[in-house]
Amino acid sequence: MSVPQDYLATPPPRRFRFPLRTVLIVIGVFLVVVLAALGAYAYGLSASFDSAKRFEKSFPAEADRPAATDDASQNILLIGSDAGGPGSDPGEVEGTRSDTMMVIHVSGDRESVHVMSLMKDSWVEIPGHGQDRLNTALVLGGVPLAVQTVEGVLDARIDRVASVDFEGFAGITDALGGVQVNNEVPFRSFDKGPITLNGKQALEYVRETDSFTDGDIQRLRNQQAFVKGLMAKFLSAETLTNPGKITELMSAATPYLEVDSGFSSGYAVGLGFELRNLRMDDVTFFTLPVIGPADHGGEVAIDVDWNQVAVVRDHFREDTLDEYRPVAQP
Template structure:
């Protein structure tokens, strides 16, 4: 075992595993509870709304709710509404490092370390989650060009949404913000999160060694895992990849039989991160329950993670920035507007 490592040495992960749809199907399919964390931020499936509804409702109601005027830009500053029933949900990870209080000003003034857009198509058969690297050099309305994660400090959630909508040219329907401290509680409530770490590294803060291969993250180490970037030559690129890996692993664990059939574990998971969660008023437990039922067939293999296209890094003054690939982003925007992002991403994979 490596010094300062909390993980025992383990064998490499198997080369392949059965697909979700190849696993034994049970007669009773559980509806999904949509959980939010991470990076981040986070859209995850969870179990049995009809059975656990009251408990989950009480737990979820600990989350802070924001009125529409505190969240969304003025209609004139937004893209036109689409006519399909797809949903686009902005997931933000704030670096306030503490419980989000009763006022939106507790979030304003802090940078958003993690930015994701979760696209749920009209057919509710899949989810596509796009990470936007925080150093993307973009135009922030009213403030000129800056790193995209500065939008929160410059104008709060409405300016973040306006900036993201300017990039993807489609409206954000809902927003969920979680303080990073919520990662720890969620991870521990699940009994740790198992991941297949593709690259060995030691965290800059905490000096924790993360070996390559199968490891189980505790809450404290999960936070270090998703935030580290100094250990990597490509910095934020590997950081975003680790954030996506963590979210995928949480989804897989939440959708496992052990979790879906455990009302206590599901309730504990929601209870753990709800105090660190802020959502718009439309993201009620009732809305999420109905959405979960409509997505009852979605499994971890149906959730695709990708990063918004970029052209690499550069500098602006003394700052290191990421150059957006505007042509690639226009393709993403068109796929979102036409509600065929799933097909677009599959076609892109086929070309590679």
Template sequence: MMLHAVARAGLRRRLVAGLAVGLVIAGVAVVGTTTVRVGAAIQRIERVPDAFPAESTRPAPHPVGTVAPRNYLLLGSDSRGTGGSLLTSLGDRADAILLVHVPADRRSVQIISIMRDSWVDIPGYGMAKINAALSYGGVPLMVQVVESLIGQRIDDVAIVDFAGFAALTDAVGGVTVQNEVAFSVGDVRFAQGPVTLTGADALPYVRERYAFADGDYQRVRNQQAYLRGLLVAMLQPTTLANPWAVAGLVDAMSPYLAATDGLTAPAAVQLAAELAAAGTPEVATFTLPTAGTATIGDQSVVLLDAADLAVVQAALQQDSMTGFVPPAER
């Protein structure tokens, strides 16, 4: 009897061990499949070389091997020619400047818009609109300016062609936004409240500014609403855990994206896995705090609010952005 019990216990242990090994192999196979599929799509992405300033000017990197916050600088381009380079089309101005922050707990994603006319100190050039950094020193100078504003290191830079929003919107089956202000673009009407955008709707929705009394401010809010809805659709655990879905999203966006070399298939798969493991991330959007507008010389500029900016900087420094309530817009 004892021998039979021992034999059965041994069999159970072997079955459990075999199941565990099988699950590990299956997991490795899924990750491997995802990496290969995502890698094929990422290979089609245009690369942004020499995107970072001198190391001596930059915030310190996080220790190697730690699960650290991630900061991505997104520069939007709305002037790309057919088949042209995104980096070339960006030229000396960005149509949108956004910081995408992913805290170390991976439980949230923050999208922080920076107004294009923000009046900032550009190293070597003095005070100017932040967009001037691109004309003075290209992407590296823009990175340096943004890093000085937020007090954090930018991990990767991406240039996004606005036309890609249409492809991504269709890839996720439509994007639902909470539209603050009703407006029309040509024959297309966007009602106030929840609106589900198709790919054809996405571009006029994020582009329009002339329909609003406060122009670029409302356009930025609409871009935030769109990106919030897009990320909610993309960051579902069922999507993040599906290698074909992840690869499909990257594939849909790859013709409209240029990025630094840190955006690799293993890095993308790893981040997707970490976000999936944390559940459905909370997606929050806000604008880097401003203190109104002013005329300096012949330029209309946006003034940053130093006190409120310090609150954002502290939250980023303390890695406490999950659940962060941004200062009220002024």
């Protein structure tokens, strides 16, 4: 993949809006580890999980993909989209722009999970279409092209793919009984310090931009704080030892989930069982390294830091993301 050459010394001003769906995409992580502590009971949820919609086609032609690795690591691509939701048809995500993408890397020894966000406006190579924003891949070629694009960026194979719709977010939050976050910057009705959010409040919390002097940067911090609170609540004994709460969470999430044909309850249960000892300290979040906004022939997008991406690629290929230390992002 070539590196964009037309970087601007002084990019034009633009307030980039970080994805509104970032938090919900992390629910995809839960669908991997949700069954981890439930043993045989997990199979009782298979009918609910397997009712999720399936993509008509998920992956590009084998000749266009990176080679599979010999280790047991797994890479799961999660796509956030406005499409989907109860009553929608399979494949409806096709032709829409993805609001966010994340790659979940599950280590081969099952001792860690790394969740890498990709900014939707990242300027990358879209196979067969030249360079464009990352989120156009879904428009131009559906899920297979989105997978192929991400595989090209990472030079690593995607094993499973799922799309989650935003509309299920509030119900999932409420199914957990609310989520506590440590709010660093007070705004509107949200005080400074520990606060507990219900689904409706959480939507407002992760969306807010105008109340902050640094706009989307603080919103991203709020989203990350909420993600940590969400995962902490989910991975607590209060949740994982309560079959009724797990069932409620699954029921809230499944209608808004679309997956590839191999992402079955058997796969989720098996991987979840292998991750049964996973705790919050074992889950790491980072972002694909970027430089900042730049103009590309009239198109303002986010330039990717390809030098740092080369480092990320090595860690993906070698299953050594535990050793990766992300650089500060602009």
